[in-house]
Amino acid sequence: MMRKRPGAEDLEAWVATAAPYEALPACLVGGCGRDWRPGSGICDLHARRLRADGLEVADAAWLDRQAPFLIVNQFSLAPLEPVVRAELLFALAARDERGQRLDPTAVRQSVAVLAGHRIAAIAAVQLGALPTRATANVDALLRETFRVVGAAFDRYNLERIRAADALLLGANSYRMFMGFWPAQAANPEAGEVHREFGEIYGRIPVNVISDSLTGDDVAQWQQQTTVIPRAPAQTYVKELKDGSDGDIVTFGSRVTWNALLVAGLVDELHLIVGANALGDGTPAFTSAANGLSLAETRRFDDSDNVLLRYTTGR
Ligand SMILES: [Zn+2]
Secondary structure, eight states: OOOOOTTHHHHHHHHHHOOOOOOOOBOSSTTOOSBOOTTTSSOHHHHHHHHHTTOSSOOHHHHHHOOOOOOTTOOOOTTSOHHHHHHHHHHHHHHHHTTOOOOHHHHHHHHHHHHHTTOSOGGGSOGGGSOOOOOHHHHHHHHHHHHHHHHHHHHHHHHHHHTEEEEEEEHHHHHHHHHHSGGGGGOTTSOHHHHHHHHHHTTSOEEEEOSSOOHHHHGGGGGGEEEEOSTTHHHHHHHHHHTOSSEEEOOSOHHHHHHHHHTTOOOEEEEEEOSOOOSSSOOSOSSOOOSOEEEEEEEOTTSSOEEEEEEOOO
């Protein structure tokens, strides 16, 4: 027979009748897990940060940029856009493989800079133009990441666009590219490669397949832009190809090129594969692509990126 400690019977009786405290929901910051303060949606620590940012209400945009609170040797990539998360992870893995130190503080601060500026892809950003409150360590990590993921990708894309007579883009890529690239031609902070991109983007004929673009969207680049509605797009692209000696290049524009691939209007696919498996994300292909022949592979000197060039056999 077990001897009961004094008071144990009372405890059992209390447990049998007591209702548990009602659990508070977790702080709305992803991964935070601390109880929220009634009415605010966020925990005390994040509420303090919100006030420090001069805000009253934690809106979705602010929440997206926040990291959970971490102890000194932890970092989280949660606030980053998916592509940036993969890029930074890749750079950190490369650094680890070289036997170099991973500095959690520098990573945490780099995450804050990248999330704070809503960077969608490190490979496409001008790091010099980021007004970082960065320490030398953070600056070094961002530059290292950029070098590892960006340089080979950029150089190859420049090679492609140099050989192009025209660009063919979907509306989203058009807005993104034209909003950024032409201005790089005269940007003193931009590197040589990006300035040349800017120069070419400032003058090359751009064909956009879209039912949604308005006059305002294209006003700035009216001289060089042709907007083609989706319905006659295939006929248009066929004619464009027949009348063109150079390449017609598509970057991004996933919806657009997938439709053209299915229609048999794509001659080559150039895939650049980085040494990183995401495990999820948006599929590149929206339907099966059969009959591809491998025409070229290339490994870039200072990068783990590999080019796979396929012809579609048409
Ligand atoms: Zn929190």
